[in-house]
Amino acid sequence: MAPVLQSSQPWVEKYRPKQVKDVAHQDEVVRVLTNTLETTNCPHMLFYGPPGTGKTTTALAIAHQLFGPELYKSRVLELNASDDRGINVVRTKIKDFAAVAVGSGHRQGGYPCPPYKIIILDEADSMTEDAQNALRRTMETYSKVTRFFFICNYISRIIEPLASRCAKFRFKPLSEEIMSSRILHICKEEELNLDSEALSTLSSISQGDLRRAITYLQGAARLFGSIISSKDLISVSGVVPQHVVQALFAACKSGDFDSANKEVNNVIAEGYPVSQMLYQLFDVVVEADISDEQKARICKRLAEADKCLVDGADEYLQLLDVASNAMRALCNMPEEFPHES
Amino acid sequence: MLWVDKYRPKTLDNLIVHNDVAQNLKKLVTEQDCPHLLFYGPPGSGKKTLIMAILRQMFGPSADKVKVENKTWKIDAGTRTIDLELTTLSSTHHMELNPGDAGFQDRYIVQEIIKEMAKNRPIDTKGKKGFRVLVLNEVDRLSREAQHSLRRTMEKYSASCRLILCCNSSSKVTEAVRSRCLNIRINAPTEEQITKVLEFIAKKEGLQLPSGFATRIAEKSNRSLRRAILSFETCRVQQYPFTNNQAMPPMDWEEYVSEIASDIMKEQSPKRLFQVRGKLYELLINCIPPEIILKRLLLELLKKLDAELKHEVCHWAAYYEHRMRLGQKAIFHIEAFVAKFMSIYKAFLIATFG
Numbered sequence: 001m002a003p004v005l006q007s008s009q010p011w012v013e014k015y016r017p018k019q020v021k022d023v024a025h026q027d028e029v030v031r032v033l034t035n036t037l038e039t040t041n042c043p044h045m046l047f048y049g050p051p052g053t054g055k056t057t058t059a060l061a062i063a064h065q066l067f068g069p070e071l072y073k074s075r076v077l078e079l080n081a082s083d084d085r086g087i088n089v090v091r092t093k094i095k096d097f098a099a100v101a102v103g104s105g106h107r108q109g110g111y112p113c114p115p116y117k118i119i120i121l122d123e124a125d126s127m128t129e130d131a132q133n134a135l136r137r138t139m140e141t142y143s144k145v146t147r148f149f150f151i152c153n154y155i156s157r158i159i160e161p162l163a164s165r166c167a168k169f170r171f172k173p174l175s176e177e178i179m180s181s182r183i184l185h186i187c188k189e190e191e192l193n194l195d196s197e198a199l200s201t202l203s204s205i206s207q208g209d210l211r212r213a214i215t216y217l218q219g220a221a222r223l224f225g226s227i228i229s230s231k232d233l234i235s236v237s238g239v240v241p242q243h244v245v246q247a248l249f250a251a252c253k254s255g256d257f258d259s260a261n262k263e264v265n266n267v268i269a270e271g272y273p274v275s276q277m278l279y280q281l282f283d284v285v286v287e288a289d290i291s292d293e294q295k296a297r298i299c300k301r302l303a304e305a306d307k308c309l310v311d312g313a314d315e316y317l318q319l320l321d322v323a324s325n326a327m328r329a330l331c332n333m334p335e336e337f338p339h340e341s
Numbered sequence: 342m343l344w345v346d347k348y349r350p351k352t353l354d355n356l357i358v359h360n361d362v363a364q365n366l367k368k369l370v371t372e373q374d375c376p377h378l379l380f381y382g383p384p385g386s387g388k389k390t391l392i393m394a395i396l397r398q399m400f401g402p403s404a405d406k407v408k409v410e411n412k413t414w415k416i417d418a419g420t421r422t423i424d425l426e427l428t429t430l431s432s433t434h435h436m437e438l439n440p441g442d443a444g445f446q447d448r449y450i451v452q453e454i455i456k457e458m459a460k461n462r463p464i465d466t467k468g469k470k471g472f473r474v475l476v477l478n479e480v481d482r483l484s485r486e487a488q489h490s491l492r493r494t495m496e497k498y499s500a501s502c503r504l505i506l507c508c509n510s511s512s513k514v515t516e517a518v519r520s521r522c523l524n525i526r527i528n529a530p531t532e533e534q535i536t537k538v539l540e541f542i543a544k545k546e547g548l549q550l551p552s553g554f555a556t557r558i559a560e561k562s563n564r565s566l567r568r569a570i571l572s573f574e575t576c577r578v579q580q581y582p583f584t585n586n587q588a589m590p591p592m593d594w595e596e597y598v599s600e601i602a603s604d605i606m607k608e609q610s611p612k613r614l615f616q617v618r619g620k621l622y623e624l625l626i627n628c629i630p631p632e633i634i635l636k637r638l639l640l641e642l643l644k645k646l647d648a649e650l651k652h653e654v655c656h657w658a659a660y661y662e663h664r665m666r667l668g669q670k671a672i673f674h675i676e677a678f679v680a681k682f683m684s685i686y687k688a689f690l691i692a693t694f695g
Contacts, residue, residue: 212520219523222376223365238511238524257651261643269529269564271382275512305659313663314632315510317639321659324652337653339688 011218012211015186020061023054024210025178029169033062040066040114044139044148046163048155049171052209055151058171059120063149066118068111075102080122090134094119098142117146124150125157132159139165173208176200183213192217193227201230205239212237240272245280249288252326260323267319274315278302278322290330297329298322344574345567348542351405353394357538358530358566359387366391366525370398377495377504379480379519381511382527385565388507391527392476395505399474400434407432416449425450435474441482448487451477455494458502472501480506481513492517529564532556538566539573548577553585561589594629595637602641609683614676621675631671635662635678642682650689657681 017023020033029047036042047055063076077097079089102115121127139148139162150166152158174182180199187194194202194217206213219236220228234241244267251260267277285298305318328335350356353363369375378395380388396404407430416423425446430437436458440447458473483491495504495518506522508514530538536555543550558576562569572589580587601620604613624634639658643651657678665674 215520219376222369222523223525225368235526236524238519238526257648269383271386271526271528273381273511308659308663309512311663312513312666313659314636314666315512316636317655317659317662320655324655328652333652337656337685339650339653339685339692 010215011186011190012214015182015189015214016057017054017061018064020058020065023058023061024182025174026054026058026169026171029058029171032167032169033058036062037065037112040112042114042147044143044150044166046150046152046155046158046166046168047171048152048158048168050173050208051153052206052211052213053171053173054210055171056122059122059149059151063118063120066112066114068113071111071113075117076120077117078120078122087128087131087134090131090138094135095138098138098146101145115145118149119146120149120151122151123153125152125154129159132162136161136165174210175208176203179203179206179208179210179213182210183217186214186217190221191226192221195229198228198230198233201233205233205237238273238276240267240277240280242280244270244272245277245284248277248323249281249284249326252323253330255327255331257324257327260327261320264316264320264323268316274319275306275309277319278306278309281322281326285326294329294332297335298326301325343571344542344546345570348538348545348570349390350394351397353391353398357541358534359391359527362525362527363391363394366395367398369523370395375399375503377499377506377522379506379508379511379514379522379524380527381508381514381524383529383565384509385562385567385569386527386529387566388527389478392505392507396435396474396476400432404432404434407437414450414453416453423449435476437476437478439478440487441479445484447483448490451483451487451491452494455498455502458498472503474503474505476505476507478507479509480518481508481510485515488515488518492521495521530566532559532564535559535562535564535566535569539569542570542573546577549582551583551585554583554587558589594624594627597624598634598637599641602638602645605679605683606642606645606686609687614680614683617679618672618676621672621679625672631665631675632662635665635675638675638678647689650685653685654682657685 020030020037023030045059047059049055060078064072067075077094079094097117097119100117102117124132135148139146148166150158150162155163155168180203183194183199183202186192202213202216206216216233216237217228220232223236224232248260248263248267251263254260267274282299282302285295285302288295301322305322308318309315327333353367356363380392382388393404410429410431412427412429414425414427416425423446425443427438427440427443427450436454438450438454440450443450455475458475480488480491491504492515504522506514506518511519511524536552536559539555539558540550540552543555554576558569558573562572575590576583576587579590597620601617604617604620607613621634625631635658639655642654646654661674661678661681664677665671668674
């Protein structure tokens with residue numbers, strides 16, 4: 001018998017704020033947008049900031065609040081990176097949607113319903129430069145009937161002409177208190193038991209990304225039931241336990257190649273993701289009590305190894321090379337290899 | 342039947358290794374709902390075993406009735422149609438495949454097959470809607486595009502289809518896919534755990550297993566349970582009753598690589614490089630993956646080197662392995678590594694002994 005399917009919504013969706021004023025910690029944006037709701041006037045907007053700070057949430061909330069559920073479908077076009085967004089789509093789909101005129105504003109069912117449409121371009125920094133250029137004219141031509149919301153992580157990847165046409169808002173990473181209060185709220189709703197140690201672990205491993213924190217929380221709740229300890233959260237998140245990282249660093253410091261090799265083997269056998277390992281090793285190196293030159297040498301190799309991993313290189317060899325490089329830096333061995341011809 | 346298959350645990354109960362993970366998985370499945378799962382861990386740590394057990398737990402014994410099919414898909418890709426062939430393992434409730442085998446066309450497989458599964462949604466006797474499970478092996482071998490299209494399909498068809506992904510290194514799976522799954526890390530069993538499993542098998546088979554011998558097999562196995570059991574069975578065939586210091590037959594390709602290693606340690610010349618090339622080809626023809634050859638070669642060389650040379654050699658191994666990944670023909674890069682090693686070693690010898 002196939003199991004019965006329950007409606008299982010990710011908590012990220014379930015607890016997404018429905019109204020602009022519920023969005024946490026982004027005061028300036030909220031103030032501007034509440035104003036928009038009253039006057040129904042709004043510029044093109046560009047939201048940027050690290051992941052999980054509420055950019056998409058804010059954009060969706062304002063669209064819903066402006067148009068209400070009935071008009072939403074006809075007035076809002078939402079495109080994100082998983083949709084095809086080459087230059088062709090900009091030329092056809094976006095342009096067609098932008099060109100449609102809409103009736104003048106009449107309040108319907110308690111919603112302001114301003115006389116324009118909204119196009120939300122999520123993850124706009126993954127659009128090609130050509131596609132962005134193609135948008136420039138479209139934005140201006142149809143600015144009477146269409147507003148664009150761009151959402152991106154890195155504002156530097158949005159071409160200048162587009163950025164200058166928009167009101168820019170930076171979304172700050174969430175502070176620990178805001179995050180904790182949100183997490184505690186969800187815990188109460190879902191009847192979870194989270195002690196204070198687990199709460200602080202959750203804040204630190206998610207690094208200001210609320211979405212990640214909620215995803216970890218749901219994963220842990222699914223796997224371990226309603227009582228969640230900090231160890232459970234670490235195992236779900238794929239973070240390498242701190243003592244493993246410290247052991248590797250200590251082995252590098254000792255200057256004994258074979259013991260470093262043994263630690264690397266151990267990391268691989270335990271199945272920790274090496275990209276995560278590099279990231280945490282980076283933290284340890286930056287905090288460590290060593291000279292700036294040593295830090296620089298290690299970090300340089302860390303960056304190279306990360307790139308190699310992205311290219312699909314072998315985890316063991318890369319980590320071993322990082323360890324050997326760190327060892328040479330820590331023990332003040334020369335950077336150049338002596339036998340290279 | 343090989344012991345590896347014979348003693349593969351069928352259910353999530355009474356596992357010797359990963360019992361804690363299994364109990365958690367059981368809890369997860371009994372709630373009649375299951376998120377997408379991503380299992381990652383080194384080879385021989387029991388990922389596949391856990392996946393099969395979880396399927397059985399979900400669907401009952403009917404999940405065991407699998408048939409092997411060689412399916413072909415006709416895919417309409419705009420201007421042309423592509424024919425793709427892939428071997429699948431399927432039962433009424435699940436389907437298992439290796440999308441990486443399709444090479445650069447893996448993107449189409451991922452899109453097509455999930456769509457097809459979503460269309461044929463099973464309806465159980467009570468008329469309720471159920472879901473099927475798609476097991477994808479070696480997702481780390483999937484191309485970037487395939488992983489991106491996976492990300493969309495995962496959300497779109499999540500109502501009718503659950504994915505279980507399985508891979509060795511989760512670094513090679515994009516963050517987007519990872520964050521949509523419940524990640525489960527399967528670590529390699531410790532040597533004590535391997536010893537325990539070997540003792541368990543010996544008891545079932547009615548064999549006398551000296552404890553020293555079991556520990557030796559476990560040590561040699563590199564923390565891979567599969568390898569330990571296989572070499573245990575080989576030893577059983579070779580010599581029984583066991584003695585404590587019985588010789589264990591090493592893998593022939595490992596012998597071969599260590600031979601290559603001692604070859605290049607002995608003489609560094611173009612002539613020797615030419616001989617080594619022949620041997621490397623021999624290994625590649627026998628389907629030993631190039632990165633494994635390179636890793637093994639490094640291991641053998643590290644055993645014999647002075648500490649100061651080790652850093653240099655392991656740097657170049659990492660360098661050429663990365664090159665190999667970007668390039669097309671593995672032999673060039675392995676050979677380049679050998680040549681590099683020869684030049685470094687020769688320089689070292691000249692510097693030390695004049």
